[in-house]
Amino acid sequence: MEKENQIFGIRAIIEAINAKKEVDKVFIQSDAHSELMNELMKTLKKNSINFSYVPVEKLNRLTPNNHQGAVATIAPISFVKLETLVDGVVESGKTPLFLILDQLSDARNFGAIIRTAECTGVDGIIIQKQGSAPVNGDTVKTSAGAVFNVPICKVDHIKDAIFYLQGSGIKTVAATEKTDNTIYDISLSEGVAIIMGSEDRGVNPSVLKIVDEKAKLPMFGSIESLNVSVACGAFLYETVRQRQS
Incomplete structure (x- = not known):
């Protein structure tokens, strides 16, 4: 510290x-x-x-x-309000891309995700006030400074943020193994918010009940899960691929 x-x-x-x-x-x-x-x-x-x-x-x-x-x-940054973040992006006319981190707790994973988010054009990252990784020196270092370029929003409840995004015409997609759909089966070319879960528990079951779609990454090895920052990168770059094709 x-x-x-x-x-x-x-x-x-x-x-x-x-x-x-x-x-x-x-x-x-x-x-x-x-x-x-x-x-x-x-x-x-x-x-x-x-x-x-x-x-x-x-x-x-x-x-x-x-x-x-x-x-x-x-925190070395100032956080933005959810309404200000979402409304500003929607009104800009661009295709929104948001990232929701459902109680991800490791500061280094957080920093790595912010770095990838900045490289893939994410408009903002939404985290929960309670139980989320802090924005500290480790976050800044592993983000390679990207934490100063990507707006970050803290909310009381992830579910309320999801409802607000849905009401703003933005599709919510949860990254989870609890689905038959892979990331390649769904459309990410429209306005979308991708939800990544915590390192040990994944996306909260109550959150999974309210999202628009669920998707997983195909796995072929004996290890059943990827590091969350790696998985997040795969989701974000598939979004980039779909939007460029």
Whole structure:
């Protein structure tokens, strides 16, 4: 964690959140208890900010300063609103291409996906506030700086974002093994949002129920799944291929 992208101390974190700073995640000492800590927890939950409980040793490694049991990371980018992102792309007249990451949790995978998204002309990436990978130094590095070029939107619920996209005339396609259709069986040439799931669980079953289409990559080896960033790249480049043919 880069020191310039962190805040330590309970009161300082509360003030940063209230000042609308892009607080990405907060690490809370697992055995810390106080009235001020309770106020911090209420603030985190009210603003749907990611947090996790960690041993004090981790906080001590993050900062040598008096952290008071809490250290926060500040995102190096500003996030955009879903409506602003989608409406702007639709009104531009181009064929929309969005990427939805359903609780992908690894920052390096996130960065690799952002890099491919930038190379394939993705108009924006949509993630959920809770349970998603942070936008931190690892994300910036593995994206090769692409994180500064692709709009990223944080939403309270992935399903609400899907409904909004569908209402805007954009087809939603989930990458999942739970279908007979391969990526080569469906059309990606119109406005589309591709949904990639988490590294260990894939796309949430409740999300699969509401998408327009589901598709998988054909697999011929003994290993049953690809790394999510590799799979995402395959989906995005098939989209590019269809739109150029």
